[in-house]
Amino acid sequence: MRIKKFTCYHCGAPKVNHYENPYIVCDYCGFMIDVDYAAGLQVWNHSAEHTNKYLEMKRNFETNSAKYLKQKNKEAYWQEQYNYWDFYYIHYPEYLPPSVPKGEKYKLFIKAAADMAVEAMSNSSSQRSDNYNKAYQSLVYYQKGNKNFVNYISFLLMMQAYLELQEQGFRIVYDNPAYKIMNELLPEKFQLKMKLSQIAQTWIPYLEDKEADDFLEKYDLKQEYADIEEPQRYQIICEDCKSELLVPKGALVCICRHCRHQNILKKTANCLNCGFENELPQNWNNIITCSACNTQFRVVLPLFG
Ligand SMILES: [Zn+2]
Ligand SMILES: [Zn+2]
Numbered sequence: 082m083r084i085k086k087f088t089c090y091h092c093g094a095p096k097v098n099h100y101e102n103p104y105i106v107c108d109y110c111g112f113m114i115d116v117d118y119a120a121g122l123q124v125w126n127h128s129a130e131h132t133n134k135y136l137e138m139k140r141n142f143e144t145n146s147a148k149y150l151k152q153k154n155k156e157a158y159w160q161e162q163y164n165y166w167d168f169y170y171i172h173y174p175e176y177l178p179p180s181v182p183k184g185e186k187y188k189l190f191i192k193a194a195a196d197m198a199v200e201a202m203s204n205s206s207s208q209r210s211d212n213y214n215k216a217y218q219s220l221v222y223y224q225k226g227n228k229n230f231v232n233y234i235s236f237l238l239m240m241q242a243y244l245e246l247q248e249q250g251f252r253i254v255y256d257n258p259a260y261k262i263m264n265e266l267l268p269e270k271f272q273l274k275m276k277l278s279q280i281a282q283t284w285i286p287y288l289e290d291k292e293a294d295d296f297l298e299k300y301d302l303k304q305e306y307a308d309i310e311e312p313q314r315y316q317i318i319c320e321d322c323k324s325e326l327l328v329p330k331g332a333l334v335c336i337c338r339h340c341r342h343q344n345i346l347k348k349t350a351n352c353l354n355c356g357f358e359n360e361l362p363q364n365w366n367n368i369i370t371c372s373a374c375n376t377q378f379r380v381v382l383p384l385f386g
């Protein structure tokens with residue numbers, strides 16, 4: 082079968098199951114591997130009505146936020162941000178990282194987003210945001226065959242300023258122990274990939290083919306394809322929502338694509354040398370050491386990798 086080539090950096094397995102959400106989750110160990118820009122675009126384009134509803138709500142949130150910002154009303158601003166993010170992920174559940182479980186952690190995740198926004202209230206203007214605004218206003222557009230395009234050089238300059246601005250925001254989040262939960266739920270690497278993916282979604286239609294290609298390549302958003310043997314699969318029932326799920330043989334964890342529950346399938350791995358059944362250590366890695374014979378072996382067999 083032909084698949085988009087994503088390899089799990091945690092266990093080494095390829096992505097084998099069909100997916101619709103932009104976040105790519107390993108079918109074997111449940112780790113978040115990557116972000117698929119094209120899948121994100123599909124969600125966005127799926128229904129114009131649904132997306133317009135979102136844009137309309139977003140405008141309301143922005144109007145209110147601007148008002149509270151002007152009044153320096155932190156409480157109301159915080160609540161507005163909280164409501165916005167909560168709305169966003171309910172409206173687009175596909176955009177919620179599967180690493181965010183339901184319940185308490187979801188609330189903490191949304192709360193962190195609102196906290197960060199409030200923190201940014203006081204330093205909303207900086208050299209980098211000025212640079213970004215300037216680069217954005219300097220975008221040059223042109224028409225070709227009834228279509229609007231953006232000049233590629235001006236676009237790349239805007240991208241650079243955008244990423245520098247994001248980097249500044251990341252330091253506020255990921256260097257602050259108060260937002261420790263973000264490292265667990267949405268590591269910096271994925272946050273960056275998600276931002277890039279969103280940018281690509283917005284701007285690819287305004288780039289000529291060759292330039293769109295160059296952009297996707299430059300920012301590592303391009304996907305390769307590979308042929309692999311179809312893995313054997315078996316069915317499980319999600320412990321939480323009772324949906325039927327197909328998992329590839331040898332999988333250890335299955336994150337339910339309906340409810341994000343982590344179904345633990347296996348807590349042990351058999352040594353390839355002596356057959357001893359080893360308990361998986363808490364933060365297990367691809368290769369563990371057998372406690373019976375001391376050889377190192379791979380937890381997920383490289384059969385598909
Ligand atoms: Zn994995
Ligand atoms: Zn479920």
Ligand SMILES: [Zn+2]
Nearest residue numbers: 352355371374
């Ligand atoms: Zn052994």
